[in-house]
Amino acid sequence: MGWLTLVAAGLVEIAWALSIKPTESFTRPLPTLLCLVLGVSAVYLLSRAMTTIPVGTAYAVFTGIGAVGTITVGVLVGKDPATPGRLLALALIVGGVVLARVTA
Template sequence: MAWLYLLLAGLLEVVWTTALKYSDGFARMTPVVIILVCAPASLYWLSVAMKSIPLGTSYAVWTGIGSTGAAVVGVIFFNDPVNLGRLFSIVLVVLGIIGLKVFTK
């Protein structure tokens, strides 16, 4: 269950960082409300996952999910650049997340 909590925490991180982009510097209320709900929820689920998953693994996976998800959202919704180097780097992060899952008891 801890890995599902960690996945949820990472996905919520993607939601609140995306809302941060939409908030226009905290000028738009709806994205700000999403941030204020999702950021603490993400940290909560991360803390629950950390009861069973080591600190370094939990944090690395959480930030990996968040950074990969944010990169994908950036490409899809914000026209972030796509090139071989960026795609390769994202694949490396995903492989790192998989490696941490595989090699953590």
Template sequence: MHTPSTTTLAWILLIVAGLLEIVWAIALKQSDGFSRLWPSVLGLTTAAISFALLTLALKDLPAGSAYAVWVGIGALGVAAVGILALGESASPARLGCLLLILIGVIGLRFIES
């Protein structure tokens, strides 16, 4: 049975899992194809934790929505780090597409409440 408190906890776990997805993706970028030890270790460790938290969140949330939110948080976060710290493009078209992802993530959160 899904109580409001278990659903809230599931959303918290899902958000933390999504934030960790940002960490592991950037760490793996910095690992240079697993040729640098510490970014590789950080990337693989945070990926494992992120997957574990996603798995726990899926016990109380619909799989499609939870996965979309997890990926959306990661995609937005990695794109933001890429723009702000790695010199990647911030073209209007790219920002518009990222805005659409953000709208989708927020929408799924409210639909599944």
């Protein structure tokens, strides 16, 4: 159950990261509220996952999911560049997350 909770935390982190820009530097109340709720939710889910997964492993996987997901959405939806260097970075992060999972 801890790993499912950790994946959920990572997915919420992606939504949280993507919710920051629409706040326009936290000047728009509703987007700001959504951003805060998503941030708190991501950390709450991470804390629940840490009850069964070592802290270092949980945090590394959490941030890895967030980084890969946010970059992927940026490339697919936001027209961010998909340079060879970025794709290599994504592959290294995914490899690290998989390694952390199988060795936990």
